[in-house]
Amino acid sequence: MSKQSILVTAFTSFFLFSCSEQTDVPEPLQNGLIYCSEGNPESFNPQRVTSGTTVDATASQLYDRLIDYDAEQQAFVSALATDWQALDNGQRYRFKLRQGVTFHSTDYFTPTRTFNADDVVFSFRRWLDSEAPYHSVGGGFYPFFAATGLDQLISDVEKVDPYTVDIVLTHPDSSFLANLATDFAIILSKEYADQLTLKGHQALIDKQPIGTGPFKFVAFKKDYHIRYHRHENYWRQGPEIERLVFSITPNANKRMLKLVTGECDVIPYPLVSELKSLNREEIEVRSEVSPNVSFWAFNTQRPPFDDPQVRQALSYAINRKAIIDTIYYGNAELAESILPPTSWASTDAELEYQYNPDKARKMLREAGIQPGFKMDIWAIPVQRVYNPNARRMAELMQSDLAEVGVDVRIISYEWNTFRRRLSRSEHDSVLIGWYADNADPDNFFRPLLSCAAVASGSNRANWCHTGFDQILYQAISTTDNAERKQLYHAAQQLLMQQQPLLPIAHSMRYQAQREYVKGVELPPYGGISFRLAGKEQPAQ
């Protein structure tokens, strides 16, 4: 073949390709869905992390839980457990397990048996029992369970028969079922773990995951994509799509562009105002009231932030109303407390610290803080539901605080480094937030502000108050909601007095998608789920 004819062939074939493009969509594209996620998952096991990015990529896709929470009915519904009951005055829960549930069959694992009680015991012991063989795999750190105290609450997990499991508690706890229904209490395969032990590759359990969920893991290329295939023998209604790809796109502008060009079908954290201004009818923006809060936490173990008066004074200096308008474009509610107004335990008490620079200045002087005082604000480097632009928010606060004579330096690292340094308490104060994992109000208090959470690193204020802990403890040991509401009210009053953190906003949660995507709902609690995802075939 001469050079010319090669060229000619290349050109003609290129044009032939281009022409055939519109006529038929190749099958892999028809049956696949691309979700442009905002970052890399840290692990493929949600037991080990609390970051929303990881939960989105793993929990509802790869795994199932014993029970689910149905936000519409406001009730717990069965998942891998068909039935459950509380025994011994709420100190023992008995779960009947579903039969015939299959694990993923992949090129690295072929299950020989279906799901049974051994898997439940194995999955719970992994984080519960520090003697368990898999406990220390991957570091032996299970932040959600440590922060909620679930690892202290459960004293044992017992197999009664192959399809019955008992979970024994040290004391009755009304938030127990809610915690079981979170994205973190997932079920792993014991058979897979045993095989890995034989091969000596224990660490693979979180890198090449096996679960019972609607999708199975195929491949992960860091910074580029994660690929999943449909789990064909899923025990309940599964997705219509056969392939699911998480295309990792940290840049919010690029995510929006990719949605416009059709390279993404669904994107999280869209730039809502800009997307709306594009005014494209093939793109849908969905929103959901979501239980979250963004706050400014002071590192209360560092002077002068160990003095409540300093924290109060700084709180008075912040113009939160302006923040809502500038950062959230009004798509958020001013936070009066750490607990969102949608929670049943919420009260309509107003936060005392409304913008008042004069008062802030006066209180600062009283507390012995001179003009020119220097402090750091750490701003998270990623967009979260609760905070679309922490850096910009920090800049606004910088100018607010300059008004009262406080000199602010804004600090930001790459996300993983940021979290690592934060848990080492290197910060003066941090702009971060919380996204509820379950419907129980306890989820806003214990993981964020209890003494146990100081140890587990999720208490960003490093604030440990025994009186406060006691109230929280009382609140979870009763099931009477009226009494609990009162206790949480007291907790919030104490919080307002002590002010270890300044609540800023409760944001709406947004997601943008092409109009032909269906079944990708925003669950109010926990990560995104593609279990019912499908596509309406675009009309040609």
Next chain:
Amino acid sequence: MTRYLMTRLFYFFLALLVLSVVTFALNWLFPGDPLTNMSGIREGQAAYEVTLTSRSFDSTIIQQYLNYLEHIVRLDWGVSLSTGTDVWQDAATYLVVSAELLLLSFLVAVVIGMPLGMLAANYFRHNIDKFILTSAMTGYSIPVFWLAQLLILLFAVQIEWLPITGQINPLYAIDSITGSVIIDILLSDSQYKLAALQDAILHLVLPVLTLSSLPSMLLLRITRNQTIEVLQKPYVKAARARGLSQQRLLFRHALPNVLQDVLPQMTFIFGLMMANLVIVEHIFNWPGAGAWLLKAIIERDYPIIQMVLFTLMALILVLNLLVEVYRGWRFPMTREERYGGY
């Protein structure tokens, strides 16, 4: 020729050596533990003690440097600080990805730049020449990152012809074996090879166009200027007087002499493209060495930074050497020009 070759080789290895001293020194200039920066193994990890001796950190600095050289020769660049995987193993595909993009863009640059340059020279001071030159100046002055945005806005957002990120739609599930997307598709056992290939080519258009814009304009200008110069030489006039057609004159007589002077510029152009590669790969989410380097810089992953910097620079040196050797062989005059004698 032998002497010429020897001197070129000598300078090549000298440059490599200097380069390795620089990357070696970087380990001390970066913050933190030099051994960690070099090997990617942190203090406190079990392998740290072993690495301490295997990298001669218990010995003199000269010994450490020699040891470092030895590791480079064995392509042992340590492990990544953020993922803990072997740097060279990861690098292999990233480098091929970039090579594909670079070569294609270079090819496009040559195909666009040189003929247009000759055309302009042929119509020296005519309107065609002015038009080509003006557009070349414009193209030359547009920064790559801005051009990329413009192209994205036009071809992806406004008329929705072309995709903007990655090598291929990930739903095609083409495994990255070599890194070159076209080769990977041909190697794969996918049922949809043709559709995948088409998709990959569409993905290539914008990055290649962006990356080739600057070098093609540069090549255009160099080719034009050289051609004009050559066309005014007496031998061309003589040939014309003998009645040779303009076409034959241009391609048979002028082109080889033009090439002689354009060739050394190619390495310079290649160096420029390397710099732009980082930007283009980042903008178009191209999984190549440039984007990888940028990410490593942001994450302060020193073993990767060292490895990519060294490899890219070494690549330019190798290319430089090849061009020089080719020129020395093909155009013996250049040997004498530089060093006198042969």
